[in-house]
Amino acid sequence: GSGKTFVITQRIKYLIEELHVKPEDILVITFTKAAAVEMQERFLQISSQKGGPVNFGTFHATFFNILRYTYKFTAENIIREGDKYKLIAQILEEMPPELISQEQNEDKTQDTDNDTIQRLLSEISKVKNNGISPQELESETLPQAMFEYIFAAYKKEMNSRRLIDFDDMVLLCRDLLISRPETRKLWQERFRYILIDEFQDICPLQYEVVRLIAKPQDNLFIVGDDDQAIYGFRGSKPEIMLNFQKDYPNAKQVLLNVNYRSRRDIVETAGKLIAHNKTRFSKQVETKNLLTDGVKLYSFVSKHQQAKNTALLIKQYMAQEGAHYS
Numbered sequence: 001g002s003g004k005t006f007v008i009t010q011r012i013k014y015l016i017e018e019l020h021v022k023p024e025d026i027l028v029i030t031f032t033k034a035a036a037v038e039m040q041e042r043f044l045q046i047s048s049q050k051g052g053p054v055n056f057g058t059f060h061a062t063f064f065n066i067l068r069y070t071y072k073f074t075a076e077n078i079i080r081e082g083d084k085y086k087l088i089a090q091i092l093e094e095m096p097p098e099l100i101s102q103e104q105n106e107d108k109t110q111d112t113d114n115d116t117i118q119r120l121l122s123e124i125s126k127v128k129n130n131g132i133s134p135q136e137l138e139s140e141t142l143p144q145a146m147f148e149y150i151f152a153a154y155k156k157e158m159n160s161r162r163l164i165d166f167d168d169m170v171l172l173c174r175d176l177l178i179s180r181p182e183t184r185k186l187w188q189e190r191f192r193y194i195l196i197d198e199f200q201d202i203c204p205l206q207y208e209v210v211r212l213i214a215k216p217q218d219n220l221f222i223v224g225d226d227d228q229a230i231y232g233f234r235g236s237k238p239e240i241m242l243n244f245q246k247d248y249p250n251a252k253q254v255l256l257n258v259n260y261r262s263r264r265d266i267v268e269t270a271g272k273l274i275a276h277n278k279t280r281f282s283k284q285v286e287t288k289n290l291l292t293d294g295v296k297l298y299s300f301v302s303k304h305q306q307a308k309n310t311a312l313l314i315k316q317y318m319a320q321e322g323a324h325y326s
Contacts, residue, residue, distance in 0.1 A: 001261020002285070004223045008195050009043045011221060012054060015193060016047070023054045027191035029210075031198045031231075033058055039197065055191070059206050060166050063173040066187060067164075070176060079163045088117045091153045099146050116141060122233050124151055128167035129203035129235030131174070170205045177212045187213050199224030199244075203235040211247075218248060226280045238279055257285050263292040 008028065015021040028043075030036045040056040057065075067073050079087075119141040127137050139147035158164065164172065177184045194214050196202070199222040202210075214220045222244065229238040245251050259267050267287045274280070300306040317323050 001259045002225075002256035003258075003260065004225065004256060005039060005042060005197065007256065008039065008197055008221075008223055009046060011195060012043055013047055016054075021193060025190075025192040027055045027057075027062065027194045027213075029057065029059055029062055029194065029196045031058060031201055033061070035197065036061070059202075060169050063169040063209065066173050066176065066183075067169060070180075070183060071172075073164070077162060077164055079158065079165050084121060084165060085114070085117050087154065087157060088120055088150065091150050091157070092117075095146065095149070099143075099149055120147070120150060123147065124154060125167050126233075126235040127151065128171055129205050131171070131205045131208065170203075170209060174205055174209050174212070177209065184212060188215060192217060193219045193221070195221045195223075197223050198228075200226050200229040200238045200241050201231040201236045202240055203231070204237060204240065205235075207240050220248065220251075227274050227277070242279065242281065255281075255283060257283055259285050259287040259289075262287060263289050265291050265295050269295045 012026060012028065015026060016023055028036075028039060030039055036056045036058055040054075043054065043056075055062075064073065064078075120139075123137060123139055123141060124134075127134050130137075134148045134151040137147075138144065141147065142150070158168070177187070191213055194210065196210065201224075210220070222241070224241050226238045226241050229236060245253065262270075264287050267285055267289075271285055298306075298309065300309065314325070318325055
């Protein structure tokens with residue numbers, strides 16, 4: 001609630017109206033399609049432009065456009081989420097006996113349950129997003145030899161079907177931009193101004209691709225909150241944001257330290273809690289908003305109990321006279 005999206009939309013407007021930058025030279029990247037659509041709508045509300053042509057999109061949509069231009073990919077080349085699960089389940093079923101320990105043999109069900117497959121896909125994602133080999137990631141789901149076999153089998157099967165997943169888009173894009181200077185130059189000239197929202201959730205490989213496209217002008221404008229990093233499970237690293245000024249010594253930092261959304265005691269309590277995090281910018285967030293009737297702390301033995309209690313609190317609140325809830 002500190003005006004991060006507002007800052008980006010106002011900057012786009014300033015670039016176009018004050019600095020006379022061509023709208024088509026501007027690329028605005030967010031992490032979700034919904035956020036990209038919302039950003040575009042908010043920009044159009046304050047702009048005299050009708051429907052573009054500023055480029056708004058997610059990381060993956062941007063990278064896929066680059067791949068589509070060179071490799072003529074279509075949506076058919078992107079594997080569906082359900083098919084990824086089926087493919088990993090199939091690889092687990094057909095695992096060579098010599099790789100399966102006796103303990104795993106006795107509990108075959110554990111290997112193919114959805115939770116195990118989800119964790120494996122998350123680890124595969126981490127390997128790709130960090131630009132490392134499967135040997136460099138210590139699997140916490142299965143023995144290392146099994147994980148490395150699954151990674152190799154998954155990659156081989158995807159290649160044979162000419163399929164890619166979302167992480168492959170980033171990898172292939174990086175390799176393409178490095179190996180083909182003329183293609184890299186084309187996209188560097190296409191996107192002369194790059195603005196990124198929710199930068200704290202970027203992963204090393206995405207950052208590498210962005211840095212390649214931003215050269216040589218380095219017109220890179222990032223907005224984020226290191227205290228809101230949520231994509232660690234797939235390889236994002238808030239440290240990238242913390243080290244941004246080392247990578248770009250001429251960059252200026254502006255702290256948005258006023259919260260316009262939350263009440264004062266909520267801001268203060270959250271601030272005391274998050275201050276215990278070690279990897280973060282030190283900051284004091286303030287608000288001019290009034291107090292609530294106090295922050296209540298609850299402790300639960302399970303997620304299920306937490307959900308039940310939260311639903312009950314909402315019901316109780318709704319039952320109060322004149323209660324407004326959205």
